[in-house]
Amino acid sequence: MLHLMRxxxxxxxxxxxxxxxxxxxxxxxxxxxxxLWYFNLGLWIFTLDVIGKFxxxxxxxxxxxxxxxxxxxxxxxxxxxxxxxxxxxxxxWGVVGRTKQCLDFAATIHGVHFFACWYCFGYVPVTFWWWxxxxxxxxxxxxxxEYLCMRSEMKAIPVGMGPKVxx
Numbered sequence: 001m002l003h004l005m006r007x008x009x010x011x012x013x014x015x016x017x018x019x020x021x022x023x024x025x026x027x028x029x030x031x032x033x034x035x036l037w038y039f040n041l042g043l044w045i046f047t048l049d050v051i052g053k054f055x056x057x058x059x060x061x062x063x064x065x066x067x068x069x070x071x072x073x074x075x076x077x078x079x080x081x082x083x084x085x086x087x088x089x090x091x092x093w094g095v096v097g098r099t100k101q102c103l104d105f106a107a108t109i110h111g112v113h114f115f116a117c118w119y120c121f122g123y124v125p126v127t128f129w130w131w132x133x134x135x136x137x138x139x140x141x142x143x144x145x146e147y148l149c150m151r152s153e154m155k156a157i158p159v160g161m162g163p164k165v166x167x
Contacts, residue, residue, distance in 0.1 A: 032095050037091075041084045044087070045080045062121065069129065082136075092145040093145055099146050099149040
């Protein structure tokens with residue numbers, strides 16, 4: 001009966017790249033990534049608003065009416081979201097560092113953002129540009145962070161018969 005209660009990840013000691021379930025680490029990574037994502041989004045929006053001489057507001061992060069191609073401020077916010085996706089890719093490479101988890105974290109970040117927008121304004125975002133911007137940003141963050149993580153994971157491990165190699 002005890003063998004039925006064994007968890008699937010409990011006997012992974014001899015496998016390559018064994019992964020032990022660590023919920024505290026995962027929750028800490030999620031909190032770090034969401035915090036860094038919002039911080040950098042705020043920096044990008046602030047920078048582009050100062051350059052474009054638009055009104056500064058924290059609502060630009062959560063409102064759906066400030067995203068669109070028909071106004072200069074909407075285009076600026078879309079550019080800020082795209083730049084934030086690239087920044088988040090590099091942050092995910094540093095914080096998460098695993099190719100297999102990049103899509104999970106990108107979707108989690110934008111899922112938290114969806115619920116934050118819903119909470120702040122009391123209704124689910126319904127505009128076309130809000131959804132297009134966020135879906136494209138999830139894809140951009142995922143692809144770029146997977147590329148960066150994969151390059152790190154695929155680095156050759158130096159093995160030689162000569163002098164000691166510093167890993």
